[in-house]
Amino acid sequence: MRLSADELVFWRHGFIKVNATIAYTWGLMILMALGAKLITRNLSKDLKRSRWQNLLEILVTAIGKQIGEIGLRDPGKYLGFLGTLFLFIAMANICTILPGYEPPTGSLSTTAALALCVFVAVPYYGITDRGLGGYLKSYLEPTPIMLPLNIISELSRTLAMAVRLFGNMMSGAMIIAILLTITPFLFPIVMTALGLLTGMVQAYIFSILAAVYIAAATRPVTEQKPERKPK
Amino acid sequence: MLIDWFTVGAQALNFIILVWLMKHFLYKPILNAIDAREQRIAKEIADADAKKAEASKEQEEFRKKNETFDKERTDRWAKAGEEAKTEGARLLTEARKVADALSAKRRESLASDARNLNDAILRKTQQEVFAIARKALGDLASTGLEQSLAGVFIRKLGEMDAPSKEIFGAALKSSDSPAVVRSAFDLPQDARDAVQKALNETFSTEVRLSFVTAPDSIGGIELAANGQKVSWSIANYLGSLESAVSELADPKAKATPATTAAPATIGASDGSHA
Structure with a gap:
């Protein structure tokens, strides 16, 4: 029994290899990109529009609204990163209902990669918004004594994100696999439904946490200009 | 791992x-x-x-x-x-x-109509009265109306007051032309003679006369000499009748020229006609 999809390698050439995690990720990427391309191919700018366009508009505006509610000004700037984070994890988790599919998020390598992306994105957005000095100064708050703890916090939360998502998804897949051997019919279906819920919750938690970390790294609320619309 | x-x-x-x-x-x-x-x-x-x-x-x-x-x-x-x-x-x-x-x-x-009517009535009345008088006089005597009128004229001449007679006599004498006797009809010769005689007697002179017929002077005789005039006419009576008829036709319209004439006047006066 495999603990991670990384162990299933389809192709290898020395250091480079294509395992199930990467392959399924590509599949998801193609699915999402093609789906988006197909739906946005004939976008209507009138009041009347297709169901799929409505769905995507609701999704995009809801993500933007959520980013705004967390305290980030100009949600459009973070929509690409945070929205894709949520959509990728959500899609990866939803697809667990397909037989033979193994979610890439069930691999610690994927979750670590995502957590690393967040780990890089936080200082990137912080420095873009506040400048290098302003961002580094945030490590000395509220007192310089907190600097080591802040650094540890930065690292540990990245690790926590990676392990939390991996643990949840891996455990879900693992439980279904174990239940399939014990009670083949009813319980796996229930657990799959539960797994879908857990997957959505994890996608939400991951992206919300990323948003919160970025919001903390960017300009604090007290420094924000008064013209910001209250939510 | x-x-x-x-x-x-x-x-x-x-x-x-x-x-x-x-x-x-x-x-x-x-x-x-x-x-x-x-x-x-x-x-x-x-x-x-x-x-x-x-x-x-x-x-x-x-x-x-x-x-x-x-x-x-x-x-x-x-x-x-x-x-x-x-x-x-x-x-x-x-x-x-x-x-x-x-x-x-x-x-x-209306007034004109009334006047016309009055005139017509007057004329008719004059004619009728004259015809009646002629007939009545004809019936009553052997003399005609003309002779009766001449008689009346002669009688009126005799009744003339002295001043009038004097004035008229002077006028007759001073006149070169003969005195004119106008009548509505041709006077018969005997009537002419009677008039001639009466005038001669009245003014104690031979009066030259010229007889003229004037049909518009209804039933009357008029003597004119040198601006003086003596006349008698039924028209005077008819004038009285006309005014009475006018009053009957229109009580308000009393003033008509005929009413001013006295009934049957005779005497000397200036002017050509009474």
């Missing part, structure tokens, strides 16, 4: 590519479409606001025009009423004038 670092790198790269793909194929078109729609809606709202403003402006303009129109109408109405009143008064005055003129004309016409 749960973490495969190659996979971690590959997944990180995959994720970055996915972010680009999503930005390119999903977020950008969707947000553009939403923005375009919002702009369109905003434009439509702005257009609607502009139209509303224009409509309210037009409404205000229309209201003002209506007010002006109402005021103008009221003014014109009042002016027209005033003009109609003035015109009515003018027409009424004119109509009164015309009516008065017509009334006067009618009165005049």
Whole structure:
């Protein structure tokens, strides 16, 4: 029994290899990109529009609204990163209902990669918004004594994100696999439904946490200009 | 080992590519479409606001025009009423004038008719009276009316007062031409002779006479010499009759020239006719 999809390698050439995690990720990427391309191919700018366009508009505006509610000004700037984070994890988790599919998020390598992306994105957005000095100064708050703890916090939360998502998804897949051997019919279906819920919750938690970390790294609320619309 | 670092790198790269793909194929078109729609809606709202403003402006303009129109109408109405009143008064005055003129004309016409009628009655009466008198005199005596008239004339000459007789006698003597005896009919020779004789006796002189027939002097005889005149005529009686008839026809119209004549006058007077 495999603990991670990384162990299933389809192709290898020395250091480079294509395992199930990467392959399924590509599949998801193609699915999402093609789906988006197909739906946005004939976008209507009138009041009347297709169901799929409505769905995507609701999704995009809801993500933007959520980013705004967390305290980030100009949600459009973070929509690409945070929205894709949520959509990728959500899609990866939803697809667990397909037989033979193994979610890439069930691999610690994927979750670590995502957590690393967040780990890089936080200082990137912080420095873009506040400048290098302003961002580094945030490590000395509220007192310089907190600097080591802040650094540890930065690292540990990245690790926590990676392990939390991996643990949840891996455990879900693992439980279904174990239940399939014990009670083949009813319980796996229930657990799959539960797994879908857990997957959505994890996608939400991951992206919300990323948003919160970025919001903390960017300009604090007290420094924000008064013209910001209250939510 | 749960973490495969190659996979971690590959997944990180995959994720970055996915972010680009999503930005390119999903977020950008969707947000553009939403923005375009919002702009369109905003434009439509702005257009609607502009139209509303224009409509309210037009409404205000229309209201003002209506007010002006109402005021103008009221003014014109009042002016027209005033003009109609003035015109009515003018027409009424004119109509009164015309009516008065017509009334006067009618009165005049009536008076003229009455006069004509009187004249006709007078003429008829004269003729009838003359015929009756002629017939009565003819029936009563063997002498004709003419002789009776001559008799009456002679008698009246005899009854002349002395001053009149004197004045007329002087006139007869001073006249070169013969005195003219006018009668309505041809006097018979014996009547002429009687008149000649009476005049000769009255004025104690041989009076030269010339007899002239004047049919318009009804039933009378007139002697004229050198501006002096002696006459007797039934016309005088008929004048009295005419005035009496006129009074019957129109009690108000009493003044007619015939009524002034005295019935059967005889005497000397200036002028050619009595």
